Amino acid sequence: MVQKGVLLQRPFCCALAVLLASLNGATGWVSPAWAEKRFFTILAVEPKGGTTVDKEPFPTGPLPLGGGYVITQPDEKIRRWEVSAYIWQPSQVIVNEGDEVTLEFVGINGAAHPTTIAAFGQTFTVRRG
DSSP: OHHHHHHHHHHHHHHHHHHHHHHHHHHOOOOTTTOOEEEEEEEEEOOEEEEETTTSOOOOSOOOTTSOEEEEOOOTTTOEEEEEEOEEESSOOOOOTTOEEEEEEEBOSSSEEEEEEGGGTEEEEEEBO
């Protein structure tokens, strides 16, 4: 019988949490008791792709604007070309107002990764390692 009571309380607790969250957003009220310390590791990921010129010709158009892309022309022996891009993973983090948030950025490949967090007016460069 006690287990059933516990199971019935969980949906109620979830509904209460949703109600409080909606009130929090509607009024701007933030309780320090709800604030949490959050830590995220943000990793520079390098997706790569390529092929040989006999399967697909080397592209002649410009790369997308904004940086973060590298293209390697085919050499005379292998005739293979590659494209690399750099992206942050996770690309988005969601936290609650009032939370203390620490972001640790890690770059493994690539010498430098210029970065901007527009919402907080922060611009910086992450160096390898």
